[in-house]
Amino acid sequence: MARTLRFERHTLPFRTDFTIAGTRCLIATNSHQILSAAANWKPAATCPDGATFEMEVIVDPSMDADPDRSTHFRGLRHLVFAFLPPRSFVTYDLRRKRVHALLSSAAATDHAFWNALLLPITIGVLGTTIGVAPLHCACLERDGAGVLVAGVSGAGKSTLSAALAQRGFAFISDDWTYLSVSPSGLTAHGLSAPLKLLPDTVRFFPQLRNFSPRRSLNGEMAYELDPGGSFACRVKAATAPRHLFFLERARTSGSSVVPCSPRFVRDFFESSGERLADELTDAKAFRSEVIRTLSTYPCWTLNSGESPEVTAGALDDFLREMHHAA
Amino acid sequence: MRHEDRPTYRDPLDLLRRFVPTPLKARYRVGTLPVLVETNDFSLLPAFPLETDAENRGAPALEWKLIRDPDAQDTMQSPKVLKTPSLTMIEMGPSCLVGIDHERRELLGFIGANVDAGTYREFVLPFLCLVTRNEFSTDESATALSGKKEGILDRSEP
Numbered sequence: 001m002a003r004t005l006r007f008e009r010h011t012l013p014f015r016t017d018f019t020i021a022g023t024r025c026l027i028a029t030n031s032h033q034i035l036s037a038a039a040n041w042k043p044a045a046t047c048p049d050g051a052t053f054e055m056e057v058i059v060d061p062s063m064d065a066d067p068d069r070s071t072h073f074r075g076l077r078h079l080v081f082a083f084l085p086p087r088s089f090v091t092y093d094l095r096r097k098r099v100h101a102l103l104s105s106a107a108a109t110d111h112a113f114w115n116a117l118l119l120p121i122t123i124g125v126l127g128t129t130i131g132v133a134p135l136h137c138a139c140l141e142r143d144g145a146g147v148l149v150a151g152v153s154g155a156g157k158s159t160l161s162a163a164l165a166q167r168g169f170a171f172i173s174d175d176w177t178y179l180s181v182s183p184s185g186l187t188a189h190g191l192s193a194p195l196k197l198l199p200d201t202v203r204f205f206p207q208l209r210n211f212s213p214r215r216s217l218n219g220e221m222a223y224e225l226d227p228g229g230s231f232a233c234r235v236k237a238a239t240a241p242r243h244l245f246f247l248e249r250a251r252t253s254g255s256s257v258v259p260c261s262p263r264f265v266r267d268f269f270e271s272s273g274e275r276l277a278d279e280l281t282d283a284k285a286f287r288s289e290v291i292r293t294l295s296t297y298p299c300w301t302l303n304s305g306e307s308p309e310v311t312a313g314a315l316d317d318f319l320r321e322m323h324h325a326a
Numbered sequence: 327m328r329h330e331d332r333p334t335y336r337d338p339l340d341l342l343r344r345f346v347p348t349p350l351k352a353r354y355r356v357g358t359l360p361v362l363v364e365t366n367d368f369s370l371l372p373a374f375p376l377e378t379d380a381e382n383r384g385a386p387a388l389e390w391k392l393i394r395d396p397d398a399q400d401t402m403q404s405p406k407v408l409k410t411p412s413l414t415m416i417e418m419g420p421s422c423l424v425g426i427d428h429e430r431r432e433l434l435g436f437i438g439a440n441v442d443a444g445t446y447r448e449f450v451l452p453f454l455c456l457v458t459r460n461e462f463s464t465d466e467s468a469t470a471l472s473g474k475k476e477g478i479l480d481r482s483e484p
Contacts, residue, residue: 075342
C-alpha cells in the first residue's frame with residue numbers, strides 16, 4: 001500500500017530561514033522542532049546577497065519504524081536521492097534548487113544530524129548550483145589568512161589539519177571546503193562537519209584515547225570529533241584563502257616546499273571533482289571559474305616524510321617567513 | 327544475464343551513478359504517448375509492444391531512464407510517494423528509487439539487484455505506470471492516452 005506525502009504550503013506551516021556557506025536557505029516544515037535546529041545557523045539577514053535555495057521538510061513519525069540504513073546516495077541528471085541515518089530520506093532537485101526531506105522523529109530532533117550530516121551534504125550536493133563550489137581540501141587560518149591544504153585521499157590532510165589546529169591555526173574544515181566568490185575574491189567556508197581522524201592517528205594525538213572510533217560516512221572506522229569541543233581548537237566558519245598547499249607523503253625524512261603551477265592546480269581540482277550532470281552547465285562553469293581563480297593564488301607542494309606535528313611546524317615556519325618577507 | 331554476471335560500474339568521480347551507461351533504448355507506444363525507455367538492463371525494458379510506426383519517430387513525449395543498481399541489495403519496502411508541484415518521488419528503499427519530473431517529462435530511477443524480473447514485471451512496472459498515468463493524466467498527451475482504453479499503461483496496471 002503506497003503512502004503519499006505532499007510537500008505543499010498548507011502541509012508545511014512553519015517557516016524560517018538561515019545562512020549556510022554564504023547562501024540563504026528558506027525552510028518550510030510541518031515541525032516546530034526543525035526551527036530550533038535551524039536556529040543554530042546565522043540569521044539570513046546577515047547574508048542579503050547570497051544565493052537562495054529552498055528546503056521543505058516533513059517530519060514523519062512513521063519513518064521511525066523503517067529499517068535503519070547506512071547512507072546511500074544515487075543521482076540521475078538533476079535529481080539526487082539520499083538515505084541518511086537515522087531513517088531519513090532526502091531528495092535534491094538541482095535544477096530548481098530545492099530540497100525535500102522526509103525525516104524520522106529521531107533525525108528531526110538531532111542537532112548532530114543537521115549540523116554534521118544533512119546540511120553539509122546539502123551544500124555538497126546543491127553547492128555548485130547556488131554559488132558554492134565544494135573542493136576536496138582542508139582549510140585553516142593563520143594570522144587572518146586562509147590556508148588550503150589539498151592532496152590525494154590518504155595524503156594526511158586531516159591529520160595535518162589537526163596538528164596545525166593544535167599549533168594555534170583556526171580550524172575551518174579538514175576534508176571538504178566550500179568556496180564562494182565575492183568581489184574581493186574567494187571565501188572558504190566550513191560547515192561544522194566533524195574532524196575525522198583514522199584510528200592509527202592516536203599515536204600522534206594521545207587525547208584520542210578518550211574517544212572511540214566509529215563507522216563514518218564512507219564506511220571506514222574513524223574518530224569523528226567536534227573540533228571546537230572535544231579537540232579544543234579554535235574554529236572559524238569562514239576565511240579568505242591566501243595560500244594553497246598540496247600535501248604529498250615522502251618515503252624519506254624531511255620536508256620541502258616547492259612552488260607549483262596554476263595548471264597543476266586546475267588539473268588537480270578539475271580531475272578530482274564529482275562529475276556533474278550534463279544539463280548543469282552553469283554549475284560546471286561556476287566550479288571551473290572558482291578553480292581558475294584559485295589557481296592564481298600562491299601555491300606550493302609540501303612534501304613531507306615527517307610526523308604531522310613536524311610537518312605542521314615546517315608549514316608554520318614557511319608561512320611565518322613569507323609573512324615577514326611580505 | 328544474471329545480476330552477478332553484470333560488469334560492475336565503478337567511477338570514483340561518479341559516486342551517485344549518474345553516468346552509468348544505458349545502451350539499451352527502445353520506443354514504446356503508450357496510447358498515443360510515445361515513450362523512450364533507456365536502461366542498462368534488458369529485464370527493465372517493459373514488456374510492452376514496441377513503437378513500430380515510423381511516422382511517430384519524433385521526440386518522445388516522455389522519457390524513462392532506469393538503471394539496474396547491483397549495489398543496492400536491500401529488499402523493497404512499501405512505497406512512499408513524495409509529491410511536490412514539480413516532482414513526484416517514489417521511495418521503496420534503496421532498491422527502488424524513482425523521480426518523475428513533470429515539466430521535463432522524465433522518469434528517472436534505480437532498481438536494485440534483488441528486484442527480480444517477476445517482481446519488476448508484476449509490481450514495480452505497473453506501479454510506475456500507474457503513477458506516470460496519474461501525473462500526466464491532465465495534459466494533452468495523456469488525454470489522448472486516456473481516450474484509448476487499450477493503452478499500454480492501462481494494460482500494465484495490476
